[in-house]
Amino acid sequence: MAYPPLHELNLLHANICQALADPKRILILYALADEPRHVTALAEMLCLPQPTVSRHLRILRQQSLVTSERDGTAVVYSLLDHRIIDVLDTMRQVMVDALARQSNLLEDNGFS
Amino acid sequence: MAYPPLHELNLLHANICQALADPKRILILYALADEPRHVTALAEMLCLPQPTVSRHLRILRQQSLVTSERDGTAVVYSLLDHRIIDVLDTMRQVMVDALARQSNLLEDNGFS
DNA sequence: TACATATATTCGGATAATCGAATATAGTTT
DNA sequence: AAACTATATTCGATTATCCGAATATATGTA
Numbered sequence A, B: 001m002a003y004p005p006l007h008e009l010n011l012l013h014a015n016i017c018q019a020l021a022d023p024k025r026i027l028i029l030y031a032l033a034d035e036p037r038h039v040t041a042l043a044e045m046l047c048l049p050q051p052t053v054s055r056h057l058r059i060l061r062q063q064s065l066v067t068s069e070r071d072g073t074a075v076v077y078s079l080l081d082h083r084i085i086d087v088l089d090t091m092r093q094v095m096v097d098a099l100a101r102q103s104n105l106l107e108d109n110g111f112s
Numbered sequence C: 001t002a003c004a005t006a007t008a009t010t011c012g013g014a015t016a017a018t019c020g021a022a023t024a025t026a027g028t029t030t
Numbered sequence D: 001a002a003a004c005t006a007t008a009t010t011c012g013a014t015t016a017t018c019c020g021a022a023t024a025t026a027t028g029t030a
Helices: A008-020 A023-034 A039-046 A050-062 A083-108 B008-020 B023-034 B039-046 B050-062 B083-108
Strands: A066-071 A074-079 B066-071 B074-079
Touching (some): A008 B083, A023 A050, A023 A074, A023 B008, B023 B066, B023 B074, B039 B074
Antiparallel strands (some): A066 A074, B066 B074
16 A cells, blocks of 8 residues: 655654754754743854844744744744654654664774 | 853754655655565655665665665665654644644634 | 666756845834 | 844855666676
């Protein structure tokens, strides 16, 4: 039985992954998991130019990973769903375990 | 206190996300979660040309998301860590919930 | 060895992502 | 309104990704 062709949900799913697929955006998400923050606060924390942070935040916003709220002239961004952090944490654990396995393989073959 | 600059782990983390960021690769992973499969079997299931499947599998292999094992002239691919499916499932749930929220927002404003 | 099957790779072109630099917009204060 | 602060956007160039088509490699078999 052939699978249905790539359906809409799968495209959206891939879009979410794409939004996560940048080291700066991952840092932004972890920073927002801590607490909501202004754009400038994020830029300073991560040592990035403000326009760069804004552009990354837009991408995260378009995927409904963060929300924004005005606070005077500033805009406060917050994480929309903390399960995204669980997702990132699990992925990181999978990655670390894979690296450990590879490292063991190397040792077992006398490459340590 | 400024964060450390983007460290190695974060780059690897982003690479994993990047590997997940394609609808065809997501389908491949779900298909392999079911059971290990040959390249051709995957290609037929997903109605994709064999070279396309091979290229996607290489990307997944490079990120240690799948492993391959020879079986005669065929090569059997399998999922390396099933937690990746948990990750994908949670992401999909987050996505569906976000879509539901958006849909409710539209209705509440008379756009239904 | 010759042939068949299964998988992997390369090439070229199209599409998309990212960044720095410059600039535009929105809200606040005087 | 003018000046200021915070945020967002655009532009142009660079780099990365993806695909179809063609081809190469590897294993098994006659």
